Amino acid sequence: MFDKILIANRGEIAVRVAATARKxxxxxxxxxxxxxxxxxxxxxxxxAVHIGGSAPAQxxxxxxxxxxxxxxxxxxxxxxxxxxxxxxxxxxxAVEAAGLVFIGPSASAIRKMGLKDAAKALMxxxxxxxxxxxxxxxxxxxxxxxxxxxxxxPVLIKAVxxxxxxxxxxxxxxKDFADAxxxxxxxxxxxxxxxxVLIEKYIQQPRHIEVxxxxxxxxxxxxxxxxxxxxxxxxKVIEEAPAPGMTREMRAAMGHAAVRAAEAIGYKGAGTIxxxxxxxxxxxxxxxxxxxxxxxxxxEHPVTEAITGVDLVExxxxxxxxxxLPKMQDELTITGHAFEARLYAEDVPKGFLPATGTLSxxxxxxxxxxxxxxxxxxxISPFYDPMIAKVITHGATxxxxxxxxxxxxxxxxxxxxVTNLAFxxxxxxxxxxxxxQVDTGLIGRDLGSLVTAPTVAPQITAQAAMVALNLxxxxxxxxxFTLWGASWREVLLERDGEPLDVGVMLRGAxxxxxNVDGLVVEALYGASGWSFDGAKAADWARSGAVITVFADYxxxxxxxxxxxxxxxxxxxxxxxxxxxxGLVKAVFATAGQQVAAGDRLAILEAxxxxxxxxxxxxxxxxxxLVAAGSQVxxxxxxxxxxxxx
Ligand code: ADP
Ligand code: ADP
Ligand code: MG
Numbered sequence: 001m002f003d004k005i006l007i008a009n010r011g012e013i014a015v016r017v018a019a020t021a022r023k024x025x026x027x028x029x030x031x032x033x034x035x036x037x038x039x040x041x042x043x044x045x046x047x048a049v050h051i052g053g054s055a056p057a058q059x060x061x062x063x064x065x066x067x068x069x070x071x072x073x074x075x076x077x078x079x080x081x082x083x084x085x086x087x088x089x090x091x092x093x094a095v096e097a098a099g100l101v102f103i104g105p106s107a108s109a110i111r112k113m114g115l116k117d118a119a120k121a122l123m124x125x126x127x128x129x130x131x132x133x134x135x136x137x138x139x140x141x142x143x144x145x146x147x148x149x150x151x152x153x154p155v156l157i158k159a160v161x162x163x164x165x166x167x168x169x170x171x172x173x174x175k176d177f178a179d180a181x182x183x184x185x186x187x188x189x190x191x192x193x194x195x196x197v198l199i200e201k202y203i204q205q206p207r208h209i210e211v212x213x214x215x216x217x218x219x220x221x222x223x224x225x226x227x228x229x230x231x232x233x234x235x236k237v238i239e240e241a242p243a244p245g246m247t248r249e250m251r252a253a254m255g256h257a258a259v260r261a262a263e264a265i266g267y268k269g270a271g272t273i274x275x276x277x278x279x280x281x282x283x284x285x286x287x288x289x290x291x292x293x294x295x296x297x298x299x300e301h302p303v304t305e306a307i308t309g310v311d312l313v314e315x316x317x318x319x320x321x322x323x324x325l326p327k328m329q330d331e332l333t334i335t336g337h338a339f340e341a342r343l344y345a346e347d348v349p350k351g352f353l354p355a356t357g358t359l360s361x362x363x364x365x366x367x368x369x370x371x372x373x374x375x376x377x378x379x380i381s382p383f384y385d386p387m388i389a390k391v392i393t394h395g396a397t398x399x400x401x402x403x404x405x406x407x408x409x410x411x412x413x414x415x416x417x418v419t420n421l422a423f424x425x426x427x428x429x430x431x432x433x434x435x436x437q438v439d440t441g442l443i444g445r446d447l448g449s450l451v452t453a454p455t456v457a458p459q460i461t462a463q464a465a466m467v468a469l470n471l472x473x474x475x476x477x478x479x480x481f482t483l484w485g486a487s488w489r490e491v492l493l494e495r496d497g498e499p500l501d502v503g504v505m506l507r508g509a510x511x512x513x514x515n516v517d518g519l520v521v522e523a524l525y526g527a528s529g530w531s532f533d534g535a536k537a538a539d540w541a542r543s544g545a546v547i548t549v550f551a552d553y554x555x556x557x558x559x560x561x562x563x564x565x566x567x568x569x570x571x572x573x574x575x576x577x578x579x580x581x582g583l584v585k586a587v588f589a590t591a592g593q594q595v596a597a598g599d600r601l602a603i604l605e606a607x608x609x610x611x612x613x614x615x616x617x618x619x620x621x622x623x624x625l626v627a628a629g630s631q632v633x634x635x636x637x638x639x640x641x642x643x644x645x
Contacts, residue, residue: 009081011373014041020313033059077101126264133200159188165234211258215267239300244436306338306394357417360543365411415548422553459532462514462521492560582606
């Protein structure tokens with residue numbers, strides 16, 4: 001075993017890898033960017049090396065600086081985590097040339113699986129079923145559209161270099177093919193520097209089922225499957241193991257195909273073979289096809305760890321240090337069922353818009369495994385993936401594990417940013433999901449009901465009002481008369497930018513009536529603290545003007561200074577501001593131009609996505625305050641409309 005390793009990553013995966021290393025008595029070197037100087041993964045390490053600026057290209061993607069840090073600190077091996085350099089064969093070559101061990105597969109195995117077209121050809125040769133389609137070299141649009149006709153619609157256009165759901169277009173009808181092709185190629189060129197695509201049959205009622213494999217360079221075992229069908233924009237949201245409805249025959253067929261795929265490329269370490277499965281007729285051994293291989297540890301590996309009892313990072317370290325596979329296939333078994341939900345800083349009703357913010361409060365219930373790279377007080381910056389944590393539960397049955405997940409999410413407390421917590425909670429309560437009827441279209445179909453913000457109970461708003469007035473502590477009975485003497489206090493609160501009408505009537509120490517939009521809530525102080533209409537007060541946090549009450553997945557209120565409210569009312573709607581820090585990719589507006597509500601005025605690239613900035617109302621552009629190519633801060637004014645008449 002190694003004495004010391006360097007983790008070439010950040011966030012939850014760096015923290016998670018460090019935990020296993022320490023368990024094995026292996027010292028850990030972290031690397032960090034400017035933005036991460038105080039990050040959790042730095043605190044989790046024995047020593048840490050600064051490697052550059054906040055943008056990934058200046059730090060976590062700088063293979064040379066990372067290798068230099070490993071050599072300078074005496075680390076013997078480099079764990080790449082996922083993302084960043086984890087699937088970069090040039091980096092593997094450089095690590096090995098420096099005399100260090102790369103904790104992962106060989107550069108040649110990564111190269112073979114790096115492009116989806118070449119990987120599919122290779123898998124076909126190895127006898128692994130692949131999705132019917134065209135994955136040849138001819139990129140002529142005529143030829144590709146002919147291939148799509150031959151495959152039969154609907155078809156999926158995929159970037160051969162793709163990942164993270166980018167460069168992918170579903171095409172339902174031949175007449176839409178040309179446009180979809182052009183946009184997929186454009187996105188692929190920008191994101192991956194390679195415009196090439198392949199065409200695949202679009203599988204109906206698709207399920208994403210992947211198999212965890214582990215190789216020693218010659219032979220491989222599989223650690224069963226994970227179902228990752230709950231997706232939005234082709235990105236995973238909740239994963240589970242085993243897959244609902246999995247049969248003995250199907251598992252054997254998929255496991256066998258996955259092991260064959262891994263052995264065909266002499267795979268070493270942890271990897272995942274992703275299959276697309278036709279869910280329209282139940283799980284059948286002739287109804288699954290290879291999509292791609294991810295030659296690294298996967299985000300969702302904890303569900304496999306939960307049901308197998310294997311620490312996959314421990315296996316990675318042991319095999320990389322020269323040991324054989326820790327277990328043979330017949331020594332691996334499944335116990336119970338596990339779920340993982342990805343908690344993100346994102347605004348779900350606004351189309352899953354990534355968010356940033358400082359987490360003034362972050363806490364998870366003890367009943368779950370929470371893998372997180374941030375703590376209370378840490379910041380979700382615009383430079384990296386906005387994932388806050390992975391919430392993982394493990395129970396004896398699927399029903400139990402899902403119930404545990406629902407409870408763990410309900411008990412998760414986040415303040416300081418919007419999150420997808422309520423959305424994850426709604427997914428846990430989804431009837432079809434609970435019944436195991438999963439497919440990749442589930443979220444899209446039922447989006448409406450999954451994102452409806454629940455109406456906030458007046459008791460929650462009442463509690464926020466008491467927090468705003470600093471009255472949530474133990475009432476001071478002696479000062480009862482001065483502070484608490486019957487009096488009327490008005491509180492200006494906003495929720496989601498909407499003003500709330502709240503008044504508090506103090507009746508004496510430890511007793512108040514709160515009027516919330518005409519409904520009266522009674523607050524009383526008793527032996528177990530404050531209660532609202534008889535129900536115990538929820539946990540809460542306050543940071544400056546923001547109050548978060550931890551009920552209904554966290555409800556955030558803004559305490560408004562009465563003077564501010566008057567000032568902000570006038571200019572509303574005139575400014576188009578950057579909703580988050582990012583790069584202005586394009587500006588379509590020019591001064592003097594007449595625009596209509598909903599017109600696209602600019603594109604901001606932030607948090608790995610493009611966001612269209614729209615005119616909030618009809619009007620005339622007074623001023624364009626930025627140019628394409630500028631980096632802007634959140635809230636920066638980009639375009640100003642003339643005052644309304
Ligand atoms: P998959 O398992 O399908 O490859 P993962 O969710 O495991 O997808 O993420 C794959 C990689 O893509 C990870 O390295 C992750 O950091 C990165 N990633 C996740 N979300 C995004 C995104 N929105 N845009 C680009 N990359 C992403
Ligand atoms: P990425 O590299 O972006 O992860 P994948 O090839 O793994 O790309 O596909 C991502 C997701 O797109 C899958 O999980 C699945 O939901 C969907 N998908 C991919 N191929 C097909 C297909 N042929 N038919 C239906 N859905 C597909
Ligand atoms: Mg994939």
